[in-house]
Amino acid sequence: MTSDGRVARGDRTRTAVLDTAVALATEVGLDGLSLAQLADRLGVSKSGLFAHWRSKEALQLATVDRAVTQWEERIAAPALRAPRGVRRLHALHEARIEFYAARVLPGGCFFANTEFEYNARPGPVRDRLAEAFGRWTTFLERLVREAVELGELPADLDVPLLAYEIDALGISAAMRSRMLDPDATYRHARLGLLNRLRALCPDPTLLPEGPS
Amino acid sequence: MTSDGRVARGDRTRTAVLDTAVALATEVGLDGLSLAQLADRLGVSKSGLFAHWRSKEALQLATVDRAVTQWEERIAAPALRAPRGVRRLHALHEARIEFYAARVLPGGCFFANTEFEYNARPGPVRDRLAEAFGRWTTFLERLVREAVELGELPADLDVPLLAYEIDALGISAAMRSRMLDPDATYRHARLGLLNRLRALCPDPTLLPEGPS
């Protein structure tokens, strides 16, 4: 019995704080996030937060890590339950668009928002974001490569290019859905990938029929 | 002789200030942009700025307008010098990628950065950004439609969808080029559109040969 009720309680508190921080950061930015503001929203004092993270930067890094975990749970995990190949790629994209459409986060996408925010701000936060982005790209390329190896995509396919295109459709959805017509945006994001995979995949039965 | 040297001088100053503001906004955000910081970089006093714009918000709106003008000059205008149709579409995308690759703005893309920053912040600045984004989309769709009307793209093409895909390739380039490998990013952004247009355009001589 090594479980210490004190640290367990602390962990629960920390996670709850970070979930709020992730959401708040999509509204005001990861840098614009103020300790007092976050404390207020949680009904907690500012020094209560400093007890958990020694500085704002430590809180920012923890927030990035929490957002990664959320992304793995909500987007990557559901996709991994689909069969390998183009169906898994499609499921991944669908989960992402659904995540945006469900308005889970007020600002749409934590990573899109923060990576644009920090793309000209050197420092540990930027490095952590770049690392997460790199891992996401590697993951996406792995899924594409698996589809190639299964014969569901052409053997001479430019794997990183298709991964780039898929991610581009998603990022664009995060941006347009908050500034322009959301329904048209989600339609384009979904249809864009579906058409692309249909054109590449020799077996049309692997993909849903959907709209033309 | 209606030219007033006073307002002419003022206009020159204003434009110079706004150019700096556009660049600075891509680093620290349009909201993160502080009056004192901007004044410092210009070697000017803070109250000197308030003589031109009565509030920070007025400065932000003027900065957005200036960024729109820059975009028209650097991306739209060169494209309009290419012949209508797929060649013009290609020229537009090339000008955009070249703009990012030349590192004209330290943060890559003013609009990508600010639109993500403001996508959950209601107010006049957001409205101005959304309006600019809407006009850009309309412009892109017009260029695609022209290519269809010229017979350079299929008659049954989903015009808004292709416009969405083209813009997505560009936005993604702005994001990835600052966080991951820039060269690979530009290659993907360029090749992505080239492959797409080649697959759709019945006359292959209209597009450069480029890499496969």
Place this chain on the structure above:
DNA sequence: AATAAATACGACCGGTCGGTCTTATTTCCG
């Protein structure tokens, strides 16, 4: 040459920022 407008300045305001310090309360372990 005199005047009015535009432009720019330095000093200053109240407020919020990230961060520190001291103190009090809760919670588990020995």
Place this chain on the structure above:
DNA sequence: CGGAAATAAGACCGACCGGTCGTATTTATT
């Protein structure tokens, strides 16, 4: 039960924020 550790609170700090004010300088008009 006693004590150490974790958690939380509030007062406070210097720095910077957006913004105002009174004033000085430049410049075109009359």
